Amino acid sequence: MKKSYTSIGGISFALMLTVAGASFHAQEWKNSDTISRNNTTEATVLRKKTDTLSPSNKPSSEKVSSIEEVVLNAGYYKVKDKERTGSIAKVSAKDIENQPVTNVLSAVQGRVSGVNITQNSGVPGGGFDIQIRGKNSLRREGNNAMYIVDGVVISSENPSRYSNSIMPYSSISPLNSINPNDIENIEILKDADATAIYGSRGANGVILITTKKGKKGKTQLSINTSYALSRAASKMKMMNTEEYIRMRKQAYANDGITTFPATAYDINGAWNQSRYTDWQKVLIGNTAETISTQVSVSGGNEGTSFLVSGSHNEQTTVFPASFRYKTNNITSSISHQSKDRKFTANLSNLISFQTNNMLNQEITNKSIFLSPNAPALYTPNGSINWENNTFDNPIAPFVSTYSNDSKQFTSNVNMSYEVYRGISVKLNGGINYRAFEEYSLLPHTMYNPSYGLTSATSSALRNRRQYFSYIIEPQLGWKHTFGDHQVDVLAGGTFQQDSGYQSQNQGYGFESNALIHNIGAAKTKIITEAGNEYRYAALFGRINYQYKHRYILNITGRRDGSSRFGPQKRFANFGAVGAAWLFSNERFLKEAQWLSFGKLRSSIGTTGSDKIGDYQYLDTYTVSGTGYGGITVLNPSRLYNPLFSWEKTVKLEAAVELGFLKDRINLLAAWYRNRSSNQLVGVPLPGTTGFSSIQANLPATVENKGFEFDLSAFPVRTSHFKWNTSFNISVPTSKLVSFPGLQGSTYANQYVIGYPVSIVKVYQYEGIDPGTGLYRFKDFNGDGKITSPDDNQVVERIGVRYFGGLQNQLQYKNWTFSFLLQFVKQRNWNYHNYMPTPGTMNNQPVELLNVWSQANPNGSYMPYTSGADTQKTALQTFFKTSTAAIGDASFIRLKNIQLSYRLKPENGIVKDAMIYFQGQNLLTWTKYFGLDPEFVLTGFLPPLKTYSFGIQLNF
Template sequence: MKNNTLNKGRILLLLALFVTLLLLTYSAFGQTNNLYNQQHRVSGIVTDTDGIPIPGVHVLISGTQTGTFTNTKGSYTISAHPTDVLSFSFVGFDTVEETVGNRIEVNITLNASVTDLGAVTVNAGYYTVSEKERTGSISSVKAADIEKQPVNNVLGALQGRMPGVYIQQNSGVPGGGFTVRIRGQNSISSGNDPLYIIDGVPFISETLSTIGLDIVSGASPLSSMNPSDIKSIEVLKDADATAIYGSRGANGVVLITTKKGNVGKTKVDLNIQSGIGRVANWVDLLNTTEYLEMRREAFANDGVEPTEFNAPDLLVWNTNRNIDWQDKVFGSTAYTNNAQLSVSGGNRQTQFSVRGGYYKETTVFPGDHDYNRYSLNSNINHRSDNERFKVSLATMFSVEDNNLFKSDISSDAMLLPPNTPELIDQEGNLVFYEEFTNPFTYTKQQFNANTKNFNANTLLSYKILPELEVKTSIGYTSMWRDELQLFPQSSLNPVSSAVASTEAGKATMESWIVEPQLEYSKEFKNSKLKVLLGTTFQETTRDLMVTEASGFSSDALLENLSAASQVNIVRFDYSQYKYNAIFGRINYSIKDRYIINLTGRRDGSSRFGPGNQFANFGAAGVAWLFSDEPFIEKSLPFLSFGKLRASYGITGNDRIGDYEYLDTYSTTDYPYQGNVGLYPTRLFNPDFAWEKNKKLEAALQLGFLNDRILLGTTYYRNRSDNQLVGLPLPGSTGFTSIRANLPALVENSGWEFELNTINIQRNNLNWSTSVNLSIPDNKLLEYPDLESSVYANIYELNRSLSLQRKLHISGVNPQTGAYEFEDVNNDGAISSPDDYRSIYELTQEFFGGIQNSLAFKNWQVDIFFQFVKQTGFKYTHFFAPGFMYNQPAYVMNRWQNIGEQTNVQRFTQSYTDAGIAYYNAQRTDYVYGDTSFVRLKNVSLSYNLPYQGKAFENVKIYMQGQNLFTITGYNGLDPETQGFSLPPLQRFTIGMQLTF
């Protein structure tokens, strides 16, 4: 099956290349024939990205004085030859050039110009605001940047592209999880994930995985979303932007907007791509010669004679066999196939879009394992002739089928000795050994996760008066995840007592939300007023069940639980979350220069105790566009844009579990007299209340040379108090702690910088650069009686929450050859908490990205670098060098003779003094170090064929690369994931986009 998958991938790549060459040849002939075509009339409609017609657009035949303008409905008509190039230009939008060809209708969508901040609008959730006038901190990534990256989860396309937003990929396994932190960790023990909103509907961010935690730990529900369906992603960060979301905005808000239809004739877009992926970096391990030398020296150091029992690798196994198990375990090539088909169009009143997608990705692990995703996204927008009534409906449905196995076996590739015998015989059966667990056992233990996700939103609006509009947003989300883990008898060691079994997990989540709103806007002589008032009603239910079954008569029946002789429900959970709120916004501007924005929300949540279920949140933001002041325009003519803005407010954090303030009980494992008993698991706390985050921000934005150079500098300080932590209780209560609020104070502060430049802007050549840099700082400012709490050895005032308090390793004793450690309190023992004085903060000192985009005629190339300066886990083994496990090659620089100075202790094969010393080293600063890196994250090269015929409106071919190379001093697989998990894969993709 594996060979068939590989062959299919190669065939698709060859087919894509063949079709590309065919189209190039056809376009060459087609364009020659077009030279003889006569002048004809061309008409069309010009709209913005929201499908709204743009009047007054200048339509010009390039190189001539012949042109026209669009009318009030965005329509135009002009006479042109097939070889003519039409130029569409309008103030506030990027100029677009389009070759006529044989077409009689050329519809154009204009993008807001980056250099005209007044024309660029950003999504702020309940409202939109121009980039020029916004008072809050909002970062945005558009579809153009997402589409250039071959990723299966849209979060992977955001890494390094937004200041203040740190995203870490936890695993290279398809369907694996991501960690997202917007301006740091605000809470000590509550959730720190942001709020996700898709087309106005809150989207679940917590994993629904129940039994697949080993292979897809923290599986992100966003993996079910097709990145090609996304129009833009905005991240709200400060209080001005997030306070309108109240209790859900403490950790930031991620707004995802899907693509919609545009005005014009029906357009069909087909995008097909195929690619490969692999692990980019392998660890430099010992070969067999070095490994055997290590083992023999370890026995000699310990004064132990090798035998067939304690040293089969020396006396039984083939000492001439040399296998790099990285090649066997994760050295395969992963293949991806991606096909997207969309149909869109519409007239001035109604626009529609239907998008379907299929994505398949195999793995680098052995066996026939793959990940499949099917998606269908539709959107329809309608407005009445008088523009008073508007309705839109957006739906998204996707199915994920993830066929993997139980565990990530990447670590085994670095632990297996290089002369380990074959682990699978010629018949494909597992070979078991007493010395270790055969990692290929897991490849025989099939894991399958099937996820279905449905998301729908309807927005109705009606203008009662020219200044007053009433609207209602209605949303529904449901997600189902079924997981099945099989343990066939053929995967179990015959000498063990384990029997064939099955684990089945089922989780569902349903949520509905209704948000009626009233919006008022009024323009006065020198000022503008906008008022928004709304309310929210939301309910979310979750339930999950995990079942174990055993006693199957055959491995072929493992998927049928009714064939088991014993079936047990080992976990069953149900929760209901109800949420209600009223929110509002007042925005007032004077002379378009002085702007104030007030937002507020009163929230009610079922997650908090009686008397604490409601709380108030709000913020104020102000901005001064000082570049519009007459004295600035005269004295600083080179300054094209200047704005000072600031905000302060309070948001909340309800990212906690349901019912945590209540008494809870669990069933006993063993029945008493035939009855199942209950025992308490949590104590009631009526004072259980909200965590609150007070956010302060100040920013300066500058533009030079007609905004060809844009510089933004932001300082923020977020302080989160009323922390929900576990307060210790005396043992007589029967509980170790109770979850309660504590006046502990966590601060996240930092600086964010953005620089955007247009280096070259000519007819056939454009070059732009974008740079962002974040310098975060996380501190625990207050914690009452920290010294006497259970967290005394975990946290420290004025240090990060990621603090690691460890022993300090002094190095290798030149006399004994074993690691030694600093005895801080000089009590002669290395165990007292007083000896844990080496402090490491596993956090980012700074991070960011650099993007360069170059367009020359029909060519487009984009290059993006991601960089991170951080401290993390160094690449170290759990076993001392000399044990029957392979080691990184640097261990050969070990201590051998008395008096030698080295950083690697002597080899040992037992838990003697050196073995114990290595075990203790795992509790020291030995395991931490610099894990910084600079990564060529993405390269995209595309070419628009100079082809304009009856068959296609546009043809583009492209190549994309992801995670191409990494510059780092880290010795392990990857400095981002660290440890032994499968790292993000290096990917290469070739594709073609056809527009009909």
């Protein structure tokens, strides 16, 4: 059941005041041992001389003797948090591990300002949409972030060909191959100073994932296992049988039809009119189970350390069938350092095996629309029930299956050697191999037997993709300090080569369905093969200068070359300048008791994008499906464009970071603006050319700007009780700044200058005519009728207004409790956008009982129709794409809770044990009219609610 709320903004502001107020009343300020700069980066950690707390958890009474800075991974270099000039957010293992999720992006939702993550589906193994400071490109694939795992670049998507009916955008997240418990840190690079060193690949931000490494000490064995139960997080309240039958009969009466048609099985006597089934409960109401087990071994000495981890995960679905998603991961790392500490080497490997089988057609919509008095799914003998050929059984497609098998291997080696004091050479290299195979099997038994189909109409589709890439990055670094000056110089190069192979096999007509897995047994076979190769080379550099540890200048630059563009446009330059002033180190603030840290920073620079696919600038041809005189022919499919070039994004940011009361309270406030131009899209061409468009750079500019605020505090920190809290909020805005020739192009109905690129043009709904009860819409051109594109002129801003999260962690002795509230303020499509015409053979939410009539002139909906009234069906079509179909999709969600108890036996084999309970997507407060406000695409299963129990043992 959904909860309602009044104001997300008011709640958020009140929470901020509560945090700030509580921090001023906290006791025992001197007992601090951990300081957090903001909610995403662990900043200064104050260490006592005793280094750690005593076993009784009592803090040392000795004074602070040293300050250890948390070091952030910026990709090619590391930087102390207080000295960074760019925007780098960090999520550490303590926020990720043991959560009941299979993809780490789900654990990051709501924790990082400026990073909006949406889960695309509740189906296991699905994808995520991640936007770092908005959408810069007019193309969906052009907005993908760059992923780097242990120094190796991996694809931002694993494209699928046959999963579009079950997974939105046919995308499978590559991060499904990484067990979240194997991740040590995630750093997200956002502004130009942080991303420009990645040049053409940093326009949409960079996500750096560092897996866990071994630590020196005795060999330790760790076992972590959990069991989770998941259910659909929300349901819609639909009409019961009595209400539904009344709606249907009224619809025919409104249409003047007195005798029900032969196809009106629900009300003409063919089906039992007293039968009732809650189809949401039957079709998407099952309980999914997840079993996860991880075993790891780690240890080492002063010179060499290692870690080996293996994990297994199995997850079922909420659908009424035995679909199952399995993952098996093996990660390993070995690190070595010479005795003189001049030479270091790290080797890490990741091996992942994933198998997923699921239904071939989504049934979420059917669970809503199916008549409540529809027949049983199975006959008494257990076969699929077709109810005398009157029932389109929703589980019939279950005999058709979609399955995929994915394998991934990633290996990275990172070596460095200090050849002279302050001068070091470094080599980063790695390989990434991925094999993906998917099957879509469509046997004739998925159709009603009355159709007379045989196995000769069965079909099997297979898609295989193989991908291999390697990257080599030699680097040279120089660090030098003289007096009050400090210089850090980095120079390096990148060479990356990707090669891919794809084959598609389609088979139609089999002698028997027993042969359907063997496409070679099909009567008709279509086989296509393709290969691609991508080469990328770059030179990059960084100069960092500090004066008196107060004034910092950071300059980065990169020259990129990509094979995805023509010879004349293959290379481009990118760079950025960042500066910071640590004003808390100035003499006039050095002794200030109230201010413990203060920094102003700003950056400006350019990044780019070559996310367009391979060979897009070349002439290409496709094999024609129909030959001439029995001869296979080629059809031209793309025009040559040697001037095809990079998208470019100019990023600007200004920020202030503050720490108060010995860093008990920390605040970060940032303003940013990104402007992206040279859009890589299809430019429309006249039909006389024989092509609808040509791949080119559109002279359009998209602007994303906004504010980000992060607040963290330690209101209470005593010997037995600790309370940490953090809050973040992001307020993004977006608009199309320029688009030459927009009004005369095919994009005129899609974009409007001065508005976000996510806008939609809809009809202006003006309520119900009090005399006729029909929907009314504004006639903009005054011609007396509603038509497109003349009358759908209302611009609706679809998308997020602001978003964020509130996180709290409370620790009392061996008990730890934490929770995360995620909130989003947004407008989006609601149920009206995809609902069928009320009165047709489809169930409706109870809200549609409030229908207009002479007795109910204030009804919200037009009188029902069976579909015979063409005027009403036309008005219903307008209604679905009008202002009535767009509404408030804001929500506050209890995203995650964790409760754990840690045991430390004094004697025995087990050195340490932890029992924990976790929950995901537990409660949602919203006014949204639909299944779920997070992801509103029609017909796909929303994210699930999950409860998890587990135990971790350390030996």
